[in-house]
Amino acid sequence: MSVQPKARRIVLIAEFSIHPIGAGTSVGQYVKAAVRAMSEIPGLTLDVTPMSSVLEAENIGTILEAVEVSHRILRSMGAKRISSSLRIDERLDKHRKMSDKTKGLKRSTNARPYQAAIQRKRSRVARRKLRPPFS
The missing domain is CATH 1.10.287 (Helix Hairpins)
Known part of the structure; x- marks a missing residue:
């Protein structure tokens, strides 16, 4: 019986921020709705900071789903223009959360x-x- 080497899990870490443009200076209701929607995505770990959210997932599709869901939520709330920023760190040599x-x-x-x-x-x-x- 041969033992298969354990597959190394790849973890992607992303920094994501989203801003409705033209919604005034207080955008808390939009951010709360986006965070609430992202927190329901299976396989996504979310850490909210004062300026952005840090996302963690095992595949890039989950990260991109979080971005798509956030945009969809802001559009449904009436945002006419949305600006978002996404930085992804995908480390292949080491499993780091x-x-x-x-x-x-x-x-x-x-x-x-x-x-x-x-x-x-x-x-x-x-x-x-x-x-x-x-x-």
Whole structure:
């Protein structure tokens, strides 16, 4: 009985953002609807950040389905023009998930990446407040 080598799973990680144009400055209702629709796609892992969503899937079709569903939802909500941006990272030599990519950063900073950036900004602001004016 020969043992077949285990097939390596390929994971694609994508950064996706979508914006209805002409909908005003508050687009939260559109984004919520798109995220809700994407979260129902089987095989898609979704992480929502302040500026975009990070998508993870085992095939590119699932990623593209998320883009298509998002556009369809915004059109159904009355958007006359939609702008979206998609960046895809497909690593073929190593099985890496989006959580793996942030683990090293979290270990080295002892904080979540976003939290670390906020903390650095707060430190700079605090130092500025300590300086006397016009010195």
